[in-house]
Amino acid sequence: MRDSTLVQKSEHQTPNPELRIPNSERRTANRVPMLGWLLPVDSSAGVRSVGAVKWDQFTAGTAASHRTAPAASEDKAGRERKSPFLHPYFQLFISIILTAASQILLKIGVDTQFVPPWYTVSNFFAYWIWLGILAIIGSLFCWLYALKSVPLIIAFNLAATNHMMVAVGSWLFLGEAISARRWTGIFVVALGVFFVARPAARAEEKL
Protein backbone atom coordinates (compact mmCIF):
# COMPACT_ATOMS: atom_id res chain seq x y z
CA MET A 1 0.00 0.00 0.00
CA ARG A 2 2.87 2.30 0.83
CA ASP A 3 4.05 1.95 -2.72
CA SER A 4 0.83 3.07 -4.33
CA THR A 5 0.49 6.13 -2.09
CA LEU A 6 4.00 7.11 -2.96
CA VAL A 7 3.21 6.85 -6.61
CA GLN A 8 0.01 8.80 -6.33
CA LYS A 9 1.70 11.62 -4.44
CA SER A 10 4.26 12.04 -7.15
CA GLU A 11 1.48 11.92 -9.68
CA HIS A 12 -0.14 14.94 -8.05
CA GLN A 13 3.02 16.97 -8.15
CA THR A 14 4.00 16.45 -11.72
CA PRO A 15 1.87 16.69 -14.80
CA ASN A 16 3.67 13.89 -16.54
CA PRO A 17 4.91 11.39 -13.97
CA GLU A 18 6.25 9.07 -16.62
CA LEU A 19 9.02 11.51 -17.24
CA ARG A 20 9.39 13.34 -13.94
CA ILE A 21 9.79 10.65 -11.27
CA PRO A 22 13.47 10.43 -10.47
CA ASN A 23 15.00 7.07 -10.97
CA SER A 24 15.83 6.50 -7.33
CA GLU A 25 12.30 7.18 -6.20
CA ARG A 26 10.90 4.98 -8.90
CA ARG A 27 13.06 2.17 -7.70
CA THR A 28 11.80 2.39 -4.12
CA ALA A 29 8.27 2.57 -5.37
CA ASN A 30 8.80 -0.56 -7.38
CA ARG A 31 10.21 -2.59 -4.62
CA VAL A 32 8.28 -5.32 -2.89
CA PRO A 33 8.17 -4.78 0.87
CA MET A 34 10.67 -6.91 2.79
CA LEU A 35 12.31 -8.04 -0.42
CA GLY A 36 15.57 -6.40 0.53
CA TRP A 37 15.63 -8.48 3.64
CA LEU A 38 15.59 -11.68 1.60
CA LEU A 39 18.06 -10.64 -1.00
CA PRO A 40 21.80 -10.52 -0.75
CA VAL A 41 23.31 -7.08 -1.16
CA ASP A 42 24.03 -7.07 -4.86
CA SER A 43 20.51 -7.77 -5.98
CA SER A 44 20.53 -7.68 -9.73
CA ALA A 45 18.29 -5.38 -11.72
CA GLY A 46 16.34 -8.34 -13.01
CA VAL A 47 15.31 -9.38 -9.55
CA ARG A 48 14.09 -5.93 -8.69
CA SER A 49 12.12 -5.41 -11.82
CA VAL A 50 10.46 -8.79 -11.69
CA GLY A 51 9.33 -8.19 -8.14
CA ALA A 52 8.09 -4.76 -9.14
CA VAL A 53 6.07 -5.99 -12.06
CA LYS A 54 4.21 -8.58 -10.07
CA TRP A 55 3.62 -6.28 -7.14
CA ASP A 56 2.13 -3.66 -9.41
CA GLN A 57 -0.12 -6.16 -11.09
CA PHE A 58 -1.16 -7.37 -7.71
CA THR A 59 -1.92 -4.09 -5.94
CA ALA A 60 -4.06 -2.40 -8.53
CA GLY A 61 -4.75 -2.34 -12.20
CA THR A 62 -4.58 1.44 -12.18
CA ALA A 63 -2.79 3.52 -14.71
CA ALA A 64 -0.27 4.48 -12.03
CA SER A 65 1.07 0.97 -11.88
CA HIS A 66 1.76 1.01 -15.57
CA ARG A 67 3.65 4.22 -15.17
CA THR A 68 5.88 3.00 -12.37
CA ALA A 69 6.84 -0.14 -14.20
CA PRO A 70 6.77 0.25 -17.96
CA ALA A 71 7.86 -3.37 -18.27
CA ALA A 72 4.56 -4.48 -16.78
CA SER A 73 2.56 -3.71 -19.85
CA GLU A 74 5.07 -5.43 -22.10
CA ASP A 75 5.42 -8.45 -19.89
CA LYS A 76 1.97 -9.96 -19.86
CA ALA A 77 0.19 -7.87 -22.44
CA GLY A 78 -1.26 -5.62 -19.75
CA ARG A 79 -3.26 -8.39 -18.17
CA GLU A 80 -4.47 -7.46 -14.71
CA ARG A 81 -4.64 -9.96 -11.93
CA LYS A 82 -7.90 -10.04 -10.07
CA SER A 83 -7.43 -12.73 -7.48
CA PRO A 84 -4.76 -12.29 -4.81
CA PHE A 85 -4.49 -16.07 -4.73
CA LEU A 86 -2.71 -15.92 -8.04
CA HIS A 87 -0.03 -13.63 -6.72
CA PRO A 88 3.24 -15.48 -7.33
CA TYR A 89 4.58 -14.94 -3.84
CA PHE A 90 1.40 -16.32 -2.37
CA GLN A 91 1.72 -19.34 -4.64
CA LEU A 92 5.30 -19.75 -3.49
CA PHE A 93 4.10 -19.68 0.10
CA ILE A 94 1.43 -22.29 -0.67
CA SER A 95 4.04 -24.42 -2.39
CA ILE A 96 6.33 -24.34 0.65
CA ILE A 97 3.47 -25.15 3.02
CA LEU A 98 2.36 -28.02 0.79
CA THR A 99 5.89 -29.43 0.60
CA ALA A 100 6.10 -29.56 4.37
CA ALA A 101 2.57 -30.94 4.60
CA SER A 102 3.30 -33.65 2.06
CA GLN A 103 6.21 -34.94 4.12
CA ILE A 104 4.09 -35.05 7.24
CA LEU A 105 1.20 -36.75 5.43
CA LEU A 106 3.55 -39.34 3.96
CA LYS A 107 5.05 -40.00 7.36
CA ILE A 108 1.60 -40.49 8.90
CA GLY A 109 0.62 -42.77 6.03
CA VAL A 110 3.77 -44.84 6.23
CA ASP A 111 3.46 -45.19 9.98
CA THR A 112 -0.21 -46.08 10.19
CA GLN A 113 -1.17 -47.69 6.90
CA PHE A 114 1.86 -49.06 5.17
CA VAL A 115 2.41 -52.82 5.33
CA PRO A 116 5.98 -53.93 4.58
CA PRO A 117 5.90 -55.77 1.26
CA TRP A 118 5.07 -52.83 -0.93
CA TYR A 119 2.77 -54.78 -3.23
CA THR A 120 0.33 -55.57 -0.42
CA VAL A 121 -3.14 -54.69 -1.72
CA SER A 122 -4.08 -52.50 1.23
CA ASN A 123 -1.13 -50.23 0.48
CA PHE A 124 -2.88 -49.01 -2.64
CA PHE A 125 -5.74 -47.71 -0.50
CA ALA A 126 -3.58 -45.91 2.03
CA TYR A 127 -5.31 -42.58 1.78
CA TRP A 128 -2.75 -40.65 3.85
CA ILE A 129 -0.10 -41.55 1.29
CA TRP A 130 -2.39 -40.54 -1.55
CA LEU A 131 -3.02 -37.23 0.19
CA GLY A 132 0.73 -36.80 0.49
CA ILE A 133 1.15 -37.47 -3.22
CA LEU A 134 -1.58 -34.94 -4.00
CA ALA A 135 0.19 -32.40 -1.81
CA ILE A 136 3.45 -33.05 -3.66
CA ILE A 137 1.78 -32.57 -7.03
CA GLY A 138 0.02 -29.43 -5.82
CA SER A 139 3.24 -27.99 -4.46
CA LEU A 140 4.99 -28.76 -7.72
CA PHE A 141 2.37 -26.89 -9.73
CA CYS A 142 2.39 -23.92 -7.36
CA TRP A 143 6.18 -23.91 -7.51
CA LEU A 144 6.26 -23.93 -11.29
CA TYR A 145 3.62 -21.21 -11.42
CA ALA A 146 5.52 -19.06 -8.94
CA LEU A 147 8.80 -19.57 -10.80
CA LYS A 148 7.30 -17.98 -13.89
CA SER A 149 7.71 -14.63 -12.19
CA VAL A 150 9.61 -15.05 -8.93
CA PRO A 151 13.35 -15.19 -9.51
CA LEU A 152 14.86 -18.54 -8.72
CA ILE A 153 17.19 -17.07 -6.13
CA ILE A 154 14.37 -15.76 -3.95
CA ALA A 155 12.43 -18.97 -4.36
CA PHE A 156 15.44 -20.99 -3.27
CA ASN A 157 16.05 -18.71 -0.30
CA LEU A 158 12.48 -19.11 0.83
CA ALA A 159 12.68 -22.84 0.33
CA ALA A 160 15.34 -22.90 3.03
CA THR A 161 12.55 -22.30 5.55
CA ASN A 162 11.19 -25.71 4.54
CA HIS A 163 13.61 -27.39 6.88
CA MET A 164 12.39 -25.43 9.87
CA MET A 165 8.78 -25.98 8.87
CA VAL A 166 9.12 -29.74 8.54
CA ALA A 167 10.90 -29.88 11.89
CA VAL A 168 8.21 -27.82 13.62
CA GLY A 169 5.51 -29.81 11.86
CA SER A 170 6.92 -33.17 12.89
CA TRP A 171 7.23 -31.87 16.43
CA LEU A 172 3.65 -30.58 16.54
CA PHE A 173 1.75 -33.12 14.46
CA LEU A 174 3.82 -36.27 14.76
CA GLY A 175 4.88 -35.78 18.35
CA GLU A 176 8.53 -36.43 17.61
CA ALA A 177 10.86 -35.53 20.43
CA ILE A 178 13.58 -33.45 18.84
CA SER A 179 16.75 -33.19 20.84
CA ALA A 180 18.71 -29.97 21.15
CA ARG A 181 21.41 -31.50 19.01
CA ARG A 182 18.96 -32.26 16.23
CA TRP A 183 17.50 -28.75 16.38
CA THR A 184 21.00 -27.39 16.01
CA GLY A 185 21.65 -29.66 13.06
CA ILE A 186 18.41 -28.67 11.37
CA PHE A 187 19.12 -25.01 11.92
CA VAL A 188 22.65 -25.34 10.54
CA VAL A 189 21.35 -27.17 7.48
CA ALA A 190 18.76 -24.44 6.87
CA LEU A 191 21.45 -21.80 7.20
CA GLY A 192 23.65 -23.69 4.77
CA VAL A 193 20.80 -24.01 2.28
CA PHE A 194 20.30 -20.26 2.57
CA PHE A 195 23.97 -19.68 1.76
CA VAL A 196 23.98 -22.08 -1.15
CA ALA A 197 20.72 -20.78 -2.65
CA ARG A 198 22.39 -18.42 -5.10
CA PRO A 199 24.83 -20.86 -6.75
CA ALA A 200 22.28 -23.65 -6.56
CA ALA A 201 19.78 -21.46 -8.36
CA ARG A 202 22.37 -20.64 -10.98
CA ALA A 203 23.25 -24.29 -11.40
CA GLU A 204 19.58 -25.19 -11.70
CA GLU A 205 19.19 -22.60 -14.42
CA LYS A 206 22.12 -23.91 -16.43
CA LEU A 207 21.87 -27.64 -15.97
Add this chain to the structure above:
Amino acid sequence: MTFFLFFLALFSIACSVTGQIFFKHAMAGHSESSASRRKLELAGGVLAMTMSFFIWLVLLHRFELSYLYPFEGLDKVLLALAAWLILKEKMSRDTWIGLILICLGTVFVAGS
Protein backbone atom coordinates in the same frame (compact mmCIF):
# COMPACT_ATOMS: atom_id res chain seq x y z
CA MET B 1 21.96 -44.59 10.25
CA THR B 2 24.10 -47.14 8.55
CA PHE B 3 26.32 -46.48 5.59
CA PHE B 4 23.99 -48.33 3.26
CA LEU B 5 20.93 -46.36 4.31
CA PHE B 6 22.81 -43.12 3.98
CA PHE B 7 23.65 -43.98 0.41
CA LEU B 8 20.05 -44.94 -0.19
CA ALA B 9 18.99 -41.50 1.02
CA LEU B 10 21.64 -39.88 -1.15
CA PHE B 11 20.47 -41.92 -4.13
CA SER B 12 16.88 -40.90 -3.57
CA ILE B 13 17.85 -37.25 -3.41
CA ALA B 14 20.03 -37.55 -6.49
CA CYS B 15 17.09 -39.14 -8.32
CA SER B 16 14.78 -36.31 -7.39
CA VAL B 17 17.32 -33.73 -8.55
CA THR B 18 17.75 -35.57 -11.85
CA GLY B 19 14.01 -35.79 -12.22
CA GLN B 20 13.61 -32.08 -11.68
CA ILE B 21 16.23 -31.30 -14.30
CA PHE B 22 14.58 -33.70 -16.74
CA PHE B 23 11.22 -32.08 -16.16
CA LYS B 24 12.65 -28.66 -16.66
CA HIS B 25 14.23 -29.65 -19.96
CA ALA B 26 11.02 -31.27 -21.11
CA MET B 27 8.96 -28.21 -20.26
CA ALA B 28 11.40 -25.60 -21.49
CA GLY B 29 10.30 -26.37 -25.03
CA HIS B 30 13.37 -25.68 -27.12
CA SER B 31 12.41 -25.25 -30.71
CA GLU B 32 15.14 -27.57 -31.91
CA SER B 33 14.24 -30.45 -29.61
CA SER B 34 11.81 -32.86 -31.21
CA ALA B 35 8.62 -34.16 -29.65
CA SER B 36 10.04 -37.65 -29.22
CA ARG B 37 13.00 -36.28 -27.32
CA ARG B 38 10.70 -34.32 -25.07
CA LYS B 39 8.67 -37.45 -24.37
CA LEU B 40 11.85 -39.28 -23.50
CA GLU B 41 12.86 -36.54 -21.09
CA LEU B 42 9.43 -36.52 -19.51
CA ALA B 43 9.54 -40.29 -19.12
CA GLY B 44 13.01 -40.05 -17.59
CA GLY B 45 11.77 -37.41 -15.17
CA VAL B 46 8.78 -39.48 -14.12
CA LEU B 47 10.94 -42.57 -13.69
CA ALA B 48 13.54 -40.76 -11.58
CA MET B 49 10.88 -39.06 -9.45
CA THR B 50 9.02 -42.32 -8.87
CA MET B 51 12.18 -44.11 -7.87
CA SER B 52 13.14 -41.34 -5.49
CA PHE B 53 9.63 -41.34 -4.03
CA PHE B 54 9.57 -45.04 -3.25
CA ILE B 55 13.04 -45.04 -1.76
CA TRP B 56 11.98 -42.07 0.33
CA LEU B 57 8.95 -44.01 1.58
CA VAL B 58 11.16 -46.91 2.61
CA LEU B 59 13.40 -44.52 4.50
CA LEU B 60 10.45 -42.74 6.11
CA HIS B 61 9.23 -46.10 7.32
CA ARG B 62 12.45 -46.52 9.21
CA PHE B 63 13.31 -43.08 10.54
CA GLU B 64 11.63 -40.14 12.16
CA LEU B 65 10.76 -37.33 9.79
CA SER B 66 12.72 -34.71 11.70
CA TYR B 67 15.71 -37.02 11.46
CA LEU B 68 15.39 -37.78 7.77
CA TYR B 69 14.35 -34.46 6.30
CA PRO B 70 17.59 -32.54 6.90
CA PHE B 71 19.26 -34.97 4.50
CA GLU B 72 17.10 -33.40 1.82
CA GLY B 73 19.37 -30.35 2.14
CA LEU B 74 22.03 -32.40 0.40
CA ASP B 75 20.25 -31.87 -2.92
CA LYS B 76 21.67 -28.36 -2.98
CA VAL B 77 25.10 -29.83 -2.38
CA LEU B 78 24.58 -32.21 -5.28
CA LEU B 79 23.43 -29.37 -7.53
CA ALA B 80 26.42 -27.23 -6.63
CA LEU B 81 28.81 -30.14 -7.11
CA ALA B 82 27.23 -30.98 -10.45
CA ALA B 83 27.68 -27.38 -11.54
CA TRP B 84 31.26 -27.50 -10.34
CA LEU B 85 32.16 -30.77 -12.02
CA ILE B 86 30.03 -30.70 -15.17
CA LEU B 87 29.77 -27.00 -15.93
CA LYS B 88 33.20 -26.16 -14.47
CA GLU B 89 31.67 -23.33 -12.50
CA LYS B 90 33.85 -21.59 -9.99
CA MET B 91 32.78 -22.11 -6.41
CA SER B 92 32.51 -18.86 -4.53
CA ARG B 93 33.38 -18.47 -0.86
CA ASP B 94 29.70 -18.36 0.08
CA THR B 95 29.08 -21.63 -1.71
CA TRP B 96 31.81 -23.33 0.23
CA ILE B 97 30.47 -21.93 3.49
CA GLY B 98 26.98 -23.14 2.59
CA LEU B 99 28.16 -26.60 1.58
CA ILE B 100 30.18 -27.01 4.73
CA LEU B 101 27.26 -25.82 6.87
CA ILE B 102 24.88 -28.27 5.22
CA CYS B 103 27.28 -31.18 5.67
CA LEU B 104 27.96 -30.15 9.26
CA GLY B 105 24.26 -29.90 10.02
CA THR B 106 23.64 -33.29 8.44
CA VAL B 107 26.37 -34.81 10.57
CA PHE B 108 24.79 -33.24 13.67
CA VAL B 109 21.39 -34.62 12.79
CA ALA B 110 22.81 -38.02 11.91
CA GLY B 111 24.45 -38.20 15.31
CA SER B 112 21.32 -37.25 17.22
